[in-house]
Amino acid sequence: MTTVTADPAPAPAPPGRSARPSWLRRSWEKHWYAWAMVLPVVIVLAVLIFYPLFRGIWLSFTNLTEANQVAEICTRSITGGEVCKDNPNKWEFVGLDNYLRVLTGEVGEFWQWTGTTLIWTFVCVACHFGLGLGLATMLNRPMRARGLYRVLLVLPWAVPAFVSAFAWKFIFNERFGLANAALSAVGIDPVSWFADRWTSLFTAIVTNIWLGVPFMMVALLGGMQTIPSELYEAAEIDGASAWQRFRSITLPGLRPVSMTVILLGTIWTFNMFPIIFLVTEGQPAGQSEILVTGAYRAAFEGIRNYSLSATYGVLILSILLVFSVFYRQALRKQGEVW
Amino acid sequence: MGPKRPGRNRRSPVKSLLLHGTLILASLIAIGPIAWVLLSSLKPGYAIQSSELTLFRDTTLANYSYVLTSTNFPRWFLNSVIVAAFTMAIGIFFSATTGYAVSRFNFPGRRPLMMVFLVTQMFPVAILIVPIYTIMARLGLINTMPALIIAYLTIAVPFCAWMLKGYFDSIPTSLDEAAALDGCGPFATFWKVVLPLARPAVAVTAFYTFLTAWGEVAYASAFIQTDNRFTLAYGLQQFVPQFNPQWEYLTAAAVLVTLPAGVVFFFAQRHLVSGLTAGGTKG
Missing domain, CATH: 1.10.3720.10 (MetI-like)
Incomplete structure (x- = not known):
């Protein structure tokens, strides 16, 4: 994401060593740091706020409830195996x-x-x-x-x-x-x-x-x-x-x-x-x-x-x-x- | 009104009386409800539920000893302390790094990030619970403290990062430059130079993150299922059965819950005004 501004030319020098880094290189370093510093927060927000948001928007067009959330209804047979068949009342898209x-x-x-x-x-x-x-x-x-x-x-x-x-x-x-x-x-x-x-x-x-x-x-x-x-x-x-x-x-x-x-x-x-x-x-x-x-x-x-x-x-x-x-x-x- | 001479340090007795009178009244209203709960917690149940109100009646510590010894209160208390302490430590760290990055570096995505912080404040917790629950379940975190800590961080960090960003903005960048000349990398500059200068804002962040974790009920009730993992806020709801609340234990528990928050407040309060200032001015 920051590679746009990265300068490919200069040979990799140990950070902070080069006497006067070029502007591009400095900005690349800055962006790298900035991104690293905000990254944990961005990830957590993306997973716990934005994923739920988009999922929520999608769910609002369905009729999902606690009762119809399973796609298959499984019953345990006497032999111990499970028999599964499709849930006839499975949740579905219902538009508006x-x-x-x-x-x-x-x-x-x-x-x-x-x-x-x-x-x-x-x-x-x-x-x-x-x-x-x-x-x-x-x-x-x-x-x-x-x-x-x-x-x-x-x-x-x-x-x-x-x-x-x-x-x-x-x-x-x-x-x-x-x-x-x-x-x-x-x-x-x-x-x-x-x-x-x-x-x-x-x-x-x-x-x-x-x-x-x-x-x-x-x-x-x-x-x-x-x-x-x-x-x-x-x-x-x-x-x-x-x-x-x-x-x-x-x-x-x-x-x-x-x-x-x-x-x-x-x-x-x-x-x-x-x-x-x-x-x-x-x-x-x-x-x-x-x-x-x-x-x-x-x-x-x-x-x-x-x-x-x-x-x-x-x-x-x-x-x-x-x-x-x-x-x-x-x-x-x-x-x-x- | 309108004395023509500079009289801000000397005001007339009437004005002084009005000023102090208003402030005393406001202070009484501010502490009144807490004081009333405190007084009530020292009364036995029948005295609390009587319509005849007295400040003291049959003063006893029985409510406290019941709450502390006959319930799981100490365990819940410990859970709350753990959750709040981790939320506070992690919250301060991430709010500060994020706030610093947003304040100092003009990186692509900086403005959108600030907007995102504001937008996250708009999501009603009650609606987010279910999707977050699903995610936590998938991560195997249901009924664990990390689930709560992570959830509380999503509430507290956006605001705190916003506030800290404002405070960092008020610290001259010349300090960063001087540190860079001394050979500090950006992180060392942030950690050793800027963060110590931002102590007031860090104190407010600590206060805010702690309180968020300490008093939250909704996530705690959704994610925690066994009694020995409850936090205080949720555990106390057990004293409130639908029809017959046990007011005497509730009052004692309320006092015990408020005390740690009060301690944190005591350490943070000196910094509240200066810490919040810059955060507010530089949205």
């Missing part, structure tokens, strides 16, 4: 059937899940970013106990997601949860959080916001610290108010970081499996499912339906790809090279 069944709502609730996913993603990312930005702005000032605040505020990041899910499920427990106790304390009737679609979704969103703010905060705080302080000093001398400084120095300075973390945050939240799966469990009656959890349940509860899960996978990936392309184009239009 899976997509039609999913998109028309024959299986699962694609459109409802998509709607919930969009709400979920938008609310979570907006809150992550807003709260993260607010906290980072506060933490970026010199003050007492700043280091302590920072450690405490980043702490939720260190908690494994399933523990956070459990902690919040515990808090939103209908009978002995902290949330209902707090509500009763101020004279509001206890809420059965998981009995209604919106309160159920609310608990998951709260959990996810709690979980996701630290990452945004840390990334934005890092971004703020790369903004030269001379800019702020100059603005203060010019009499700019705190709000003006924030709007005209901090926000533009954070643009590159913000664009990256918003894109990553959107992708991560869109595919955030454990929170919905463990906190709401889709209650009530699957109404709080997002696409990934809904697809998981539709495809894997009962007989595992591999082709259906592949279909959902392709649809989810397509949505995210379309989103990223538009996002990138929007950035390009504003002159951002990304």
